[in-house]
Each structure stands twice: as structure tokens, then as C-alpha cells.
Amino acid sequence: MNAVLALAPRFQRAGGRDARVTTSLAITAFAVTTGLTLSVVGGLVGFTGRAGQPLEPGRADDARVYVSLAWVAVVLLVVPLVTLAGAAARLGVARRDARLSTLRLLGATPREVVGLTVAETAWQGLVGAVLGIALYLALLPVCALLPFQGTTFSVGELWVGWRGLAIAVLAVPLLGAVSAAVSLRRVSVSPLGVARRETPKKMTWLRAVVAVVGIGLFMVVTQAAGMLGAAAIGVLVGALALGFATLNVVGPWVLGLVGRVQLRRATTPARLLAARRLLDDPKAAWRVVGGLGLAGFVAGALAVLPALAATDTDPQGAILMADLVTGGMVTLVVAFLLAAVSAGIAQAAGVLDRRREIALQNLAGMPVELHDSVRRRSVLVPLLFVAVGSAVTALVMFFPLFGMVALTSPGGLLLLFGFLTGGCALVFAATETSRPLLRSVLADTVVRAD
Numbered sequence: 001m002n003a004v005l006a007l008a009p010r011f012q013r014a015g016g017r018d019a020r021v022t023t024s025l026a027i028t029a030f031a032v033t034t035g036l037t038l039s040v041v042g043g044l045v046g047f048t049g050r051a052g053q054p055l056e057p058g059r060a061d062d063a064r065v066y067v068s069l070a071w072v073a074v075v076l077l078v079v080p081l082v083t084l085a086g087a088a089a090r091l092g093v094a095r096r097d098a099r100l101s102t103l104r105l106l107g108a109t110p111r112e113v114v115g116l117t118v119a120e121t122a123w124q125g126l127v128g129a130v131l132g133i134a135l136y137l138a139l140l141p142v143c144a145l146l147p148f149q150g151t152t153f154s155v156g157e158l159w160v161g162w163r164g165l166a167i168a169v170l171a172v173p174l175l176g177a178v179s180a181a182v183s184l185r186r187v188s189v190s191p192l193g194v195a196r197r198e199t200p201k202k203m204t205w206l207r208a209v210v211a212v213v214g215i216g217l218f219m220v221v222t223q224a225a226g227m228l229g230a231a232a233i234g235v236l237v238g239a240l241a242l243g244f245a246t247l248n249v250v251g252p253w254v255l256g257l258v259g260r261v262q263l264r265r266a267t268t269p270a271r272l273l274a275a276r277r278l279l280d281d282p283k284a285a286w287r288v289v290g291g292l293g294l295a296g297f298v299a300g301a302l303a304v305l306p307a308l309a310a311t312d313t314d315p316q317g318a319i320l321m322a323d324l325v326t327g328g329m330v331t332l333v334v335a336f337l338l339a340a341v342s343a344g345i346a347q348a349a350g351v352l353d354r355r356r357e358i359a360l361q362n363l364a365g366m367p368v369e370l371h372d373s374v375r376r377r378s379v380l381v382p383l384l385f386v387a388v389g390s391a392v393t394a395l396v397m398f399f400p401l402f403g404m405v406a407l408t409s410p411g412g413l414l415l416l417f418g419f420l421t422g423g424c425a426l427v428f429a430a431t432e433t434s435r436p437l438l439r440s441v442l443a444d445t446v447v448r449a450d
Contacts (some may be wrong), residue, residue: 022352023124026176029088030128032341034172035135037081037332038165040141042136042158044070049157050149051068066149068233069324073331075241076301080294080335083248084342085172086179087287088128097274114181119182125173132172133165146330148323203282207253214246215397222400243397247297247390251290254389255282255382262381270370274377284353285382287346291339292427293386298335300394302328304402306411336423340411344430347379351437364441371438379431387420 047070051063218239259279266272278285286293305328311323350359358371395407405408407413 022349025122025349026088027128027131028122029084029345030125030172030176030269031135032129032338033081033085033088034129034132034168035139036338037078038133038136038160038168039139039158040074040077040081040334041164042143042160044074044142045160045164046153046157047148065320066323068237070328071233071237072240073327075237075244076298076331077334077338079241079244080291080338080342082175082293083290085125085175085340087290087342088124088176088348101425109190117180118177121176122173125176126169128176129169129172133168137161146326148326150319169326200326203253205253207250211246211250214249215244215317215336215393215395218243218397219400222398244294247293247393248290251293251386252286253291255285255386258382258385259285270373270377273370273374274381277374277378278382284346284350285378288343288350288383288431289386289427291342292336292383292423293390295332295335295339295423296387296420297394299332299416299423300391301398301405302332303391303395303416304405304409305396306415307402307405307409310409310411317430332419336419338424339423340426340430343379343427344433347431347434350438351375351434351441355441358438358441368439368442372435375431375434375438380428383424383427387424390421391416 044067047066051067101225140155140158143158144155146152207407220234221235221239255278259275262271262275263279266275305325309325311321361371405412
């Protein structure tokens with residue numbers, strides 16, 4: 001293992017400029033994940049702390065409602081944040097797999113290959129966690145300005161404590177290391193297949209079964225919540241997290257199906273190449289648009305807010321409804337900004353991963369305009385499909401709770417349409433930031449082996 005640690009810095013330097021760019025992207029993703037996760041958890045800590053204080057008669061129930069809603073917000077935001085952290089560990093996975101498979105063919109053991117990857121990803125996660133803590137500290141005064149329960153928070157109320165920061169410093173590198181180690185199964189099992197660039201096995205319909213079970217479980221729990229007593233809120237939040245997380249399981253499989261349909265209907269070179277790219281690696285396509293899928297789910301889940309806010313209530317209830325709308329808007333904005341960051345980072349890393357393929361196409365005479373068209377189409381079609389599909393999934397999941405309220409309320413439809421439209425535009429704009437990187441790859445006439 002000492003030899004592995006000694007080789008790790010050289011392995012990083014061997015990647016050249018591409019490796020440095022990928023490392024910067026990964027650290028940025030880890031930092032955003034850490035900073036926003038701590039901010040979300042800080043909000044939960046703030047509401048929990050207020051609920052523990054002596055309250056006026058009749059307000060204890062409202063305090064518990066705020067804590068329950070804070071837990072829902074944590075689930076709706078932490079799942080995309082953890083997904084971004086897992087995706088950060090897989091940035092540059094194609095080029096890394098190629099190098100590691102070469103080491104395996106030269107005699108390196110699976111343990112050494114895993115050790116190299118874990119060492120590289122763990123230090124990226126550690127640096128990202130430290131920068132994320134700095135981001136959290138910078139966001140604290142901003143979050144404290146948000147009004148809830150008739151007043152704003154103090155910075156102290158949103159402070160997660162030194163223990164929370166220590167947990168972040170340990171958990172983020174661990175999450176990245178585990179995610180990177182899991183991604184190395186192909187290298188450990190079949191290094192020759194990776195070196196020869198063989199297409200991995202297709203995903204099966206079992207992914208759809210897992211998603212249906214997860215979504216169905218939440219719908220069943222919502223029907224039986226009245227029989228669960230005091231444990232109802234905890235079980236509902238857990239079932240929501242499980243159903244929400246299954247989107248990451250079924251998403252790549254669905255994009256694979258979309259790729260097959262596109263391939264059969266392709267009538268131009270751009271459509272054909274975009275469909276082949278999507279079909280060859282739907283997991284990579286999901287890493288680009290998956291954040292929007294999760295944000296679209298959040299938008300679908302919160303489309304009921306305008307209808308709830310319009311109900312007639314007493315003054316205390318009016319404050320609760322106003323706070324519900326404020327919290328929902330903050331959750332939606334953070335979810336879509338997170339989706340844009342995730343898409344931009346993943347798209348840039350994808351360009352570097354396909355450097356060899358792009359360079360060979362360029363040498364073969366493929367026009368630059370066609371490169372741009374393929375890049376846009378490989379994002380735009382999955383983007384629209386995932387945004388609408390995830391929102392519909394949320395509406396189906398929450399149907400036992402809210403029925404058709406979200407669809408019959410003009411405000412709910414306007415909220416859903418507005419955020420989906422704005423989110424798609426924001427994510428697409430984020431992916432366009434990779435255009436200068438594509439130009440630099442096309443300007444390099446040397447085709448590298450990795």
C-alpha cells in the first residue's frame with residue numbers, strides 16, 4: 001500500500017492539463033455539496049431549536065409542523081446534494097478507467113487499483129469539504145435574513161456546531177471514496193475490456209421495478225399514515241427519501257430507452273451521433289441532466305403550494321402558509337441552481353472524457369458546427385424528457401396526499417411550468433459553458449492514447 005500512495009501523485013500528474021481541470025471540477029462539486037448540505041442541516045437545527053423552547057399555548061403543534069416540513073426540505077435537497085457528491089467522484093471516469101486498466105494489465109492487483117482511486121478521490125473530497133465549510137460560513141448571514149415564524153433567524157440558531165463540521169470533513173471524503181471504488185468494478189473484473197473500449201453490459205428492466213416499488217411504497221405509507229400514530233411523520237419522510245432516491249436508479253435506464261427511440265428516428269448526422277452517444281453511455285447523460293430530474297421532482301412535489309396558501313386561515317395559520325411558500329420557493333431555487341452546477345460540471349468533464357473520440361472525429365473531417373450540434377442534442381432531448389417525467393412522477397407519488405389540487409389550481413400549474421421552463425433554460429445555459437473547452441480540445445491535433 002505504500003507503493004500505491006507513492007504512485008498516486010505521479011498518477012495524477014500523468015493526466016496533464018485534463019486531469020487538473022477534472023480535479024478542479026470535482027473539488028468544486030464537493031465544495032458545493034458540503035456548503036449547501038450544511039446550510040440545509042443548519043435550517044433543520046434552527047427549527048428544531050425553536051421547537052424546544054417554551055411556547056405559548058396552542059403554538060406547540062405549529063412548532064412540530066415546522067420541524068416536519070424542515071425534514072421534508074432536507075430530503076428534497078440532500079438527495080440531489082449526495083447525488084452530486086457521488087457524481088463528483090466519477091468525473092473523468094473514462095480516462096481514469098483506461099489508465100487503471102493498463103496498470104491492471106501490467107500486473108497491478110485490484111487492491112492497488114482501488115487504493116489509487118480512493119487516495120485520489122479522498123483528497124479531492126477533503127479539499128472540497130474544507131472549501132464547502134467556508135462556503136457555509138459565507139452563506140450563514142444570508143440564510144439568517146430569511147423570515148420564518150414572524151421573525152428572522154440568528155446566525156447562532158443556524159450554526160451546526162463543531163461536531164457537524166467534523167462530520168462533514170469525514171463524511172464527504174468517505175462518500176467520494178466509496179463512490180469511486182464502486183465505479184471501478186469494470187476495471188477490477190475486466191481490465192482488458194476497458195482497455196479495448198468495449199461497451200459495458202446494458203441495464204435491465206429491474207431498475208424500473210426498483211423505482212416502481214420505491215414510489216409505490218411511499219403511496220402506500222401515505223394511505224396508512226393515520227394508523228402509524230406518532231411515528232407517521234418519520235415513516236413518511238423515510239418513504240419519501242426512498243422513493244425520491246429511486247429516480248437515480250431508473251433515470252439512466254429510461255435515458256437508454258430514449259436513446260434507442262432517437263436512434264431509430266434519426267434522419268440527420270447530428271441526430272444519429274447524439275442518439276449513439278446517449279445509447280452508449282446513458283449513465284454519463286444522467287450525470288448531466290439528473291440534477292434537473294431531481295429538481296423537477298421537487299417542483300412537482302411543491303406545485304400544491306399556491307392552493308394551500310390560498311386557503312382561509314386564522315392569523316397564525318396565515319403565517320404558517322406564508323412560511324410554507326417561502327420555504328418552498330427557497331427549496332426550488334436551491335434545487336434548480338444545484339441542477340445547473342451539476343450539469344455544467346458533468347458536461348465539462350464529459351468533453352474531457354471524450355477527448356480522444358472528438359479528436360479522431362476532427363481529424364476525419366467532422367465540421368465544428370456538427371460537433372456543437374451533437375453536443376447540444378445529446379443534452380437537450382434528455383433534458384426535456386427528464387424535467388417533464390420527474391415532475392409527473394412527483395405528482396403521481398403525492399396524489400394520495402393532495403389529489404388533483406396541484407393540477408386544478410392555476411397557481412400550481414403556473415408555478416410548475418415556470419420553474420420547469422426556467423430550470424431547463426438555466427441547466428442548458430450551464431452546459432453551454434463547456435463550449436470553450438470543446439474548442440480547446442478541437443484545437444489540439446495530437447490524439448492521445450487515453
